[in-house]
Amino acid sequence: MTDIPTLxxxxxxxxxxxxxxxxxxxxxxxxxxxSLTVPRHRVTAxxxxxxxxxxxxxxxxxxxxxxIRGVEVTGHIQLFGEDILAPEVDVTVxxxxxxxxxxxxxxxxxxxxxxxxxxxxxxxxSDQRALEREVEWALRSAALxxxxxxxxxxxxxxxxxxxxxxxxxxRAIAIRPxxxxxxxxxxxxxxxxxxKIEELIGQLAEAYSIIVxxxxxxxxxxxxxxxxxxxxxxxxxxxxxxxxFTRPQARQTEDYITGRYG
Amino acid sequence: MKTxxxxxxxxxxxxxxTGAVTLTLLLxxxxxxxxxxxxxxxFWPEPLATFTFDPATGQPPVVAARREHSTFALAxxxxxxxxxxxxxxxxxxxxDFRWVADASLRSARFDPAAxxxxxxxxxxxxxxxxxxxxxxxxxxALAARQWARLEGALTLPPQARSGTLTxxxxxxxxxxxPLAEVVRAWRPNAMNLQDKLSLYFSRIGAFISxxxxxxxxxxxIFPALFGTVLMVMLMTVVVTPVGVVAALYLHEYAPQGPLxxxxxxxxxxxxxxxxxxxxxxxxxxxxxxxxGSLDRAFFxxxxxxxxxxxxxxxxxxxxxxxxxxxxxxxxxxxxxxxIPRQLREASLALGATRFETIRHIILPQALPAVLTGVILAxxxxxxxVAPLMLVGxxxxxxxxxxxxxxxxxxxxxxxxxxxFHIYDLAFQSPNVEAARPLVYASALLLVLMIVLLNLGxxxxxxxxxxxxxxxxx
Ligand SMILES: Nc1ncnc2c1ncn2[C@@H]1O[C@H](COP(=O)(O)OP(=O)(O)O)[C@@H](O)[C@H]1O
Ligand SMILES: [Mg+2]
Numbered sequence: 251m252t253d254i255p256t257l258x259x260x261x262x263x264x265x266x267x268x269x270x271x272x273x274x275x276x277x278x279x280x281x282x283x284x285s286l287t288v289p290r291h292r293v294t295a296x297x298x299x300x301x302x303x304x305x306x307x308x309x310x311x312x313x314x315x316x317x318i319r320g321v322e323v324t325g326h327i328q329l330f331g332e333d334i335l336a337p338e339v340d341v342t343v344x345x346x347x348x349x350x351x352x353x354x355x356x357x358x359x360x361x362x363x364x365x366x367x368x369x370x371x372x373x374x375x376s377d378q379r380a381l382e383r384e385v386e387w388a389l390r391s392a393a394l395x396x397x398x399x400x401x402x403x404x405x406x407x408x409x410x411x412x413x414x415x416x417x418x419x420x421r422a423i424a425i426r427p428x429x430x431x432x433x434x435x436x437x438x439x440x441x442x443x444x445x446k447i448e449e450l451i452g453q454l455a456e457a458y459s460i461i462v463x464x465x466x467x468x469x470x471x472x473x474x475x476x477x478x479x480x481x482x483x484x485x486x487x488x489x490x491x492x493x494x495f496t497r498p499q500a501r502q503t504e505d506y507i508t509g510r511y512g
Numbered sequence: 513m514k515t516x517x518x519x520x521x522x523x524x525x526x527x528x529x530t531g532a533v534t535l536t537l538l539l540x541x542x543x544x545x546x547x548x549x550x551x552x553x554x555f556w557p558e559p560l561a562t563f564t565f566d567p568a569t570g571q572p573p574v575v576a577a578r579r580e581h582s583t584f585a586l587a588x589x590x591x592x593x594x595x596x597x598x599x600x601x602x603x604x605x606x607x608d609f610r611w612v613a614d615a616s617l618r619s620a621r622f623d624p625a626a627x628x629x630x631x632x633x634x635x636x637x638x639x640x641x642x643x644x645x646x647x648x649x650x651x652x653a654l655a656a657r658q659w660a661r662l663e664g665a666l667t668l669p670p671q672a673r674s675g676t677l678t679x680x681x682x683x684x685x686x687x688x689x690p691l692a693e694v695v696r697a698w699r700p701n702a703m704n705l706q707d708k709l710s711l712y713f714s715r716i717g718a719f720i721s722x723x724x725x726x727x728x729x730x731x732x733i734f735p736a737l738f739g740t741v742l743m744v745m746l747m748t749v750v751v752t753p754v755g756v757v758a759a760l761y762l763h764e765y766a767p768q769g770p771l772x773x774x775x776x777x778x779x780x781x782x783x784x785x786x787x788x789x790x791x792x793x794x795x796x797x798x799x800x801x802x803x804g805s806l807d808r809a810f811f812x813x814x815x816x817x818x819x820x821x822x823x824x825x826x827x828x829x830x831x832x833x834x835x836x837x838x839x840x841x842x843x844x845x846x847x848x849x850x851i852p853r854q855l856r857e858a859s860l861a862l863g864a865t866r867f868e869t870i871r872h873i874i875l876p877q878a879l880p881a882v883l884t885g886v887i888l889a890x891x892x893x894x895x896x897v898a899p900l901m902l903v904g905x906x907x908x909x910x911x912x913x914x915x916x917x918x919x920x921x922x923x924x925x926x927x928x929x930x931x932f933h934i935y936d937l938a939f940q941s942p943n944v945e946a947a948r949p950l951v952y953a954s955a956l957l958l959v960l961m962i963v964l965l966n967l968g969x970x971x972x973x974x975x976x977x978x979x980x981x982x983x984x985x
């Protein structure tokens with residue numbers, strides 16, 4: 251494992267820089283010395299069989315792993331040059347800069363409006379006009395405005411699964427993060443909703459650095475500019491998406507994309 | 513394929529569970545019907561008859577109401593049927609309840625001039641408004657005159673009434689009855705259904721809204737009802753925040769190790785401690801230690817007369833809050849554990865702190881469970897009597913704990929409680945027969961009060977649950 255085919259970017263174009271990151275749960279390693287750089291304003295996909303550590307890697311970026319008891323993290327992660335694993339980092343500030351969308355749509359049991367306004371209110375925005383403006387902007391950005399503009403006060407739980415997931419994306423981007431982490435955002439959705447989410451990812455890439463975890467290789471191929479393949483907690487290959495799917499360098503990558511396991 | 517038969521079919525389990533539910537329902541209904549019939553039947557105007565007896569017994573005739581009928585085994589063998597007569601007039605012709613042998617009864621005549629009077633003292637007076645032997649026309653005129661005078665007097669406050677009413681006995685004896693003594697009067701034999709109904713409800717209303725008289729055997733139970741409600745409310749105000757915060761600590765903050773588990777087991781075990789033990793603890797800790805210290809610190813000039821160092825409303829509420837705390841904690845924690853992890857993560861991932869997540873997401877979601885805790889706590893707390901006898905409940909409190917004088921809510925006052933009132937009526941009453949219906953009526957009111965308090969919480973919970981219910985699931 252000496253010559254991992256990997257990519258580096260110019261510091262100005264680097265969003266996240268991961269060095270020698272290892273994560274273990276209760277002593278059981280989930281990630282082993284992963285190093286990679288994630289480019290700015292591009293879509294990066296993490297693929298790999300289930301249990302290979304994709305979510306663990308993603309959750310290291312906004313330190314959601316901190317919440318799990320018995321987790322141990324070593325290595326370095328820099329967000330635009332700043333170390334984010336340092337103990338003195340304020341995770342609430344970090345999580346405002348790095349938004350996250352989970353596999354299962356998880357809107358709050360509140361109105362559509364209050365869901366999107368939640369993060370804004372946490373930051374102290376209370377002016378109703380400003381809130382309305384920001385909520386509309388976020389819902390438009392998440393391509394949901396036209397579907398919910400007449401039912402902003404309805405419970406978010408009355409939306410369909412696909413709408414809920416876009417609502418959750420709107421909620422995440424309402425606080426204007428720099429990075430958006432999407433952990434299998436479409437795996438619980440039907441094909442049409444999936445397509446909408448994929449389109450949305452393409453649009454959002456203009457303003458955000460996006461990392462999307464997926465176990466669906468076609469999806470990775472469709473939406474991402476770069477793709478990292480993880481296997482058993484290690485980064486096997488990281489290259490431009492076209493290269494990875496057409497000319498895989500590592501044997502394991504080739505086996506995986508040709509469907510020999512996973 | 514053969515359908516499963518016998519026990520495996522599940523029919524047995526179905527029957528068992530249906531049977532258990534039916535039995536529970538039946539018992540509940542029986543309880544309510546019994547309490548209601550005996551307790552609230554008491555307020556219905558009973559017909560009054562003039563009973564005459566076999567001359568051989570030497571018993572004079574008497575105006576009375578039939579209360580009960582029963583058959584007794586005689587000491588010399590054989591059975592005898594007897595009737596319990598309520599004769600009232602505890603002051604002039606005691607006793608006010610007497611068993612008479614049916615064989616000795618000669619006649620029972622329902623005289624329209626018969627009257628029952630509720631008095632300020634000595635319980636009800638029963639009698640006739642006109643002498644029994646006079647000519648019918650004279651009797652009717654006299655009875656009407658007396659009744660009109662009585663009705664006129666009853667519109668005035670007692671101190672403004674003067675004069676007396678002449679009450680005749682079945683034996684023709686006459687005695688004066690001061691009008692100022694009368695609380696309420698009715699002629700049951702001359703009333704139609706509508707009159708009876710309106711009297712019935714006005715008596716029930718008085719029972720609920722008036723203070724007791726005559727060592728609690730007459731009058732109403734308002735102070736006890738009021739004291740119970742006030743104490744339960746104070747208890748709820750204390751136990752809810754404390755229970756919620758404790759549950760939040762156990763579930764959201766405490767590291768989930770063996771220590772927390774032990775803490776949890778300890779809390780659960782507290783729920784099993786006999787309530788009288790809480791009473792003893794409340795007396796020793798709240799009344800003597802905390803109350804005594806308060807007195808020494810702030811009310812030193814009135815010592816040795818205690819202010820807070822004596823049983824009172826505050827200590828009773830705190831003791832019951834302590835007693836119901838485990839229920840509250842367990843119910844709240846149960847609710848907290850049902851909140852999906854995804855909601856917490858969603859909030860935290862948006863940059864919320866743990867406290868903000870609890871405040872905006874967890875607590876609103878846990879509110880129905882908190883209300884379940886309140887319901888259970890109220891049901892438990894309102895029904896307790898034993899610990900309260902040690903920490904603040906009295907048989908007769910001269911003043912309500914809430915009134916118009918500063919500071920309005922008198923936490924140091926002793927108070928009356930329905931549960932204790934029932935106990936007192938049933939066991940300490942000087943007049944068992946007179947108190948018996950009141951025991952049932954008070955018990956029914958206690959049950960109704962708890963039902964009402966719970967209904968409020970249940971409706972609130974249903975409303976909170978319904979607000980963001982997913983219509984599809
Ligand atoms: N909270 C956790 N506690 C213990 N082990 C975990 C936890 N989360 C993940 N793991 C383990 O870490 C490994 C990687 O998991 P994960 O990052 O979720 O994989 P993926 O998202 O690629 O399916 C798996 O072996 C999984 O069992
Ligand atoms: Mg995963």
